[in-house]
Amino acid sequence: MSAINTALTHPSLLGFGAMLILIGLLLCRWASRYDLKGLAAEAAIQVAWNKGNLSTETEIGNRIKALQDEQSNLNRAKSVAGHAARHVLSRFVNWAGLAAIVVGAGMIGAAFYLK
Numbered sequence: 569m570s571a572i573n574t575a576l577t578h579p580s581l582l583g584f585g586a587m588l589i590l591i592g593l594l595l596c597r598w599a600s601r602y603d604l605k606g607l608a609a610e611a612a613i614q615v616a617w618n619k620g621n622l623s624t625e626t627e628i629g630n631r632i633k634a635l636q637d638e639q640s641n642l643n644r645a646k647s648v649a650g651h652a653a654r655h656v657l658s659r660f661v662n663w664a665g666l667a668a669i670v671v672g673a674g675m676i677g678a679a680f681y682l683k
Contacts (some may be wrong), residue, residue, distance in 0.1 A: 581682070636657075
């Protein structure tokens with residue numbers, strides 16, 4: 569019962585910590601959509617589950633097919649540059665999300681620790 573009373577003496581730390589954890593989870597979720605390493609690992613897992621069937625449809629395979637369907641090399645280059653930029657941005661956003669989760673957990677811990 570004393571832990572609940574201690575946390576309630578700093579409700580702002582508890583609330584901001586919970587908000588930071590939620591924001592961090594949302595950032596990590598967004599970043600996972602554009603992380604090419606994660607897409608490649610997911611494709612390998614899907615092929616393995618289908619007993620090595622390489623005709624398995626994967627997200628990264630769909631992106632490669634979309635690149636092959638482009639009519640000009642200029643459009644392919646623009647598309648590849650966009651994928652690369654989103655991949656680099658997703659790495660930074662993923663780290664920011666993880667940092668937000670750690671700081672949020674620290675704030676919640678501080679809310680319980682401080683009297």
